[in-house]
Amino acid sequence: MRVLHVCSELFPLLKTGGLADVTGALPGALARQGADVRVLLPGFPAIRAGLPEEGEVAQVDTPFGPARLVYSHLADSGAGVYVIDAPHFYDRPGNPYQDDAQQPYGDNHLRFALLGWIAAELASGLDPFWRPEVVHGHDWHAGLTPAYLAARGRPARSVLTVHNLAYQGVFPPHTYGDLALPWDFFGVEGVEFHGQVSFLKAGLYYADHITTVSPTYAREIATAEQGCGLDGLLRDRAADLSGVLNGVDEAVWSPATDPLIAASYTADKPAGKQKCKQALQEALGLATDSEGPLFAVVSRITEQKGLHLILDTLDEIVARGGQFVLLGSGDPDKESAFVARAAANPQQIAVRIGYDENKSHRVMAGADVIMVPSRFEPCGLTQLYGLKYGALPLVRRVGGLADTVTDVALENLADDTATGFVFTDFTAADLTRAIRRAFALWAKPQTWKAVRRSAMRKDFGWHAAAEDYYSLYQQLLAD
Ligand code: ADP
Numbered sequence: 246m247r248v249l250h251v252c253s254e255l256f257p258l259l260k261t262g263g264l265a266d267v268t269g270a271l272p273g274a275l276a277r278q279g280a281d282v283r284v285l286l287p288g289f290p291a292i293r294a295g296l297p298e299e300g301e302v303a304q305v306d307t308p309f310g311p312a313r314l315v316y317s318h319l320a321d322s323g324a325g326v327y328v329i330d331a332p333h334f335y336d337r338p339g340n341p342y343q344d345d346a347q348q349p350y351g352d353n354h355l356r357f358a359l360l361g362w363i364a365a366e367l368a369s370g371l372d373p374f375w376r377p378e379v380v381h382g383h384d385w386h387a388g389l390t391p392a393y394l395a396a397r398g399r400p401a402r403s404v405l406t407v408h409n410l411a412y413q414g415v416f417p418p419h420t421y422g423d424l425a426l427p428w429d430f431f432g433v434e435g436v437e438f439h440g441q442v443s444f445l446k447a448g449l450y451y452a453d454h455i456t457t458v459s460p461t462y463a464r465e466i467a468t469a470e471q472g473c474g475l476d477g478l479l480r481d482r483a484a485d486l487s488g489v490l491n492g493v494d495e496a497v498w499s500p501a502t503d504p505l506i507a508a509s510y511t512a513d514k515p516a517g518k519q520k521c522k523q524a525l526q527e528a529l530g531l532a533t534d535s536e537g538p539l540f541a542v543v544s545r546i547t548e549q550k551g552l553h554l555i556l557d558t559l560d561e562i563v564a565r566g567g568q569f570v571l572l573g574s575g576d577p578d579k580e581s582a583f584v585a586r587a588a589a590n591p592q593q594i595a596v597r598i599g600y601d602e603n604k605s606h607r608v609m610a611g612a613d614v615i616m617v618p619s620r621f622e623p624c625g626l627t628q629l630y631g632l633k634y635g636a637l638p639l640v641r642r643v644g645g646l647a648d649t650v651t652d653v654a655l656e657n658l659a660d661d662t663a664t665g666f667v668f669t670d671f672t673a674a675d676l677t678r679a680i681r682r683a684f685a686l687w688a689k690p691q692t693w694k695a696v697r698r699s700a701m702r703k704d705f706g707w708h709a710a711a712e713d714y715y716s717l718y719q720q721l722l723a724d
C-alpha cells in the first residue's frame with residue numbers, strides 16, 4: 246500500500262507545534278504496519294538543510310511557476326521524502342507561514358497551492374517509479390490536495406487530517422483565479438466559504454475521508470460551538486469523519502532514555518525524577534528547598550491555550566506553597582504579564598519566553614504537574630508527554646484532553662485509573678478547584694506516587710493510531 250503524506254512541518258527539522266511531532270512520527274509507525282510511506286514537503290530552508298538532496302525526480306511546470314521535485318529520505322524511519330524546490334516561494338528564513346512582523350506572507354495561497362498541486366501530480370504519475378494510492382494531507386496547508394485530485398478524476402484516494410479547525414487558510418475571492426481549479430468548484434458545494442476561498446473547506450469537501458486527532462474533537466467540531474463555521478459541512482460528512490488519537494514518539498519522549506534530562510527514571514524506579522526537579526529549579530533560579538508541587542506549562546501562548554486562567558490562579562498556587570514554570574511564546578501582552586509575575590516572585594515563579602526543544606524536555610522531567618487549561622484542544626501532546634514523564638496533567642475536559650486524562654475522583658483512585666486533574670468550566674474558579682485537588686493529593690505522598698505510576702504506565706505509543714490509519718486506507722482502497 247503506497248501512501249503519500251502531505252504536510253508543511255516535520256519534527257525534528259521544522260516545528261511550530263504538535264503537527265510536526267505527528268508528521269515526524271506517523272510515517273515510521275505506518276511503515277511498521279507494512280505501509281510503503283513517503284512524505285511531500287515544501288522546500289523551506291530548514292527542510293532542505295536537514296534532508297540532503299539525493300536525486301531529482303522531475304522538473305515541473307506548474308500554474309504557479311516552475312518547480313523541481315527532489316528526493317531524500319528520513320534518517321529515523323528511512324521513509325522517502327519528496328521536497329519541492331521552489332526558492333521563490335519557500336526560501337525565506339524563519340516561520341514557514343509568516344514574515345518577521347508575524348504577518349502571513351501575501352502569496353501564501355500560491356505557496357500552499359503548489360504543495361497540493363505537486364501531490365496531485367505525484368498521484369498522476371509524476372514519479373514513474375512510485376505512485377501513491379492514498380494521499381493523506383494535514384491541515385489547511387494541504388487542503389487543496391483533495392480538490393486537485395477531484396479535478397483530475399480522483400487518481401488516488403484522499404484523506405485530510407484536521408489538527409486544528411481554527412486555522413483555515415482563507416483568502417480573498419480574487420485569489421481563486423490563481424489556483425487553477427475548475428470554476429464550478431468555487432461554490433458552497435466546493436471551495437467557497439462565505440464568499441472567500443478556504444483551503445481547509447476545500448479539503449473537507451473533496452477528501453474521501455476526514456480524520457481529526459481525537460474522538461472527542463471529532464464530535465465537537467460537528468457542533469456550532471466548536472465548528473468554526475464548518476460544522477454544517479462536517480455534519481453532512483459525518484459518515485466520512487472519524488477521530489484517531491495521536492500518539493507519543495517514544496524514541497523522543499521517554500524519561501528512561503531521554504539524553505536531555507538530568508537523570509533517567511521509570512514508572513517503577515522514579516527516583517531520578519527528584520533529581521530532574523532539582524536540576525530544573527537550579528537552572529531557573531527557583532528555591533530548591535520548596536516542599537510544594539511544581540506546576541508547569543509548555544505552550545504556544547494563544548487564545549486557544551487558556552493561559553489567562555493561569556494568570557488568574559498563580560497567586561493561589563504560590564500561596565499554597567507551589568512553584569510555577571512557564572516555557573512558551575506567542576501573545577506579547579500575556580508574555581509580559583507572565584514575565585512580570587516571575588520578576589515579582591523569582592523563588593516561586595520562573596518564566597522563559599521563547600521556543601526551546603531541549604528545555605521543554607527538562608521542564609517535563611522536573612515538573613510535578615503539567616497544566617493545559619485549553620479553551621479547545623484537538624488532541625494536545627504536552628499532556629501525553631506529562632503522563633509519560635510523571636508530570637500529572639491538569640487539564641480542561643475538552644477535545645483530546647478529555648480523551649487522555651482521568652481525574653483523581655475517589656472512584657478513579659479506587660480503581661487505580663486516575664492520572665491527573667480534570668476541570669470542566671472555562672473559568673478561573675473551576676481551574677482553582679482542580680489546583681486545590683492537586684494540593685490535596687500532594688498532601689498524601691503515597692497516593693500521589695500511585696497516581697504517578699498509573700500515569701507513567703499509560704500506553705500512548707503510535708502503534709494504535711497507525712493501525713487505525715492503516716485500516717482506514719484499506720477500507721478506502723476497497724471501496
Ligand atoms: P499545539 O500543536 O496546539 O501547539 P500540542 O500540545 O499538540 O499543541 O503540541 C505542542 C508541541 O510544541 C509539543 O511538542 C510541545 O512540547 C511543543 N512546544 C510548545 N511550546 C514550546 C516551547 N516554547 N518550547 C519548546 N517546545 C514547545
Ligand code: GLC
Binds near residue numbers: 263409626
Ligand atoms: C494542533 C492542535 C493540537 C494537536 C496537534 C497535533 O496543533 O492544536 O491539539 O495535538 O495539532 O495533532
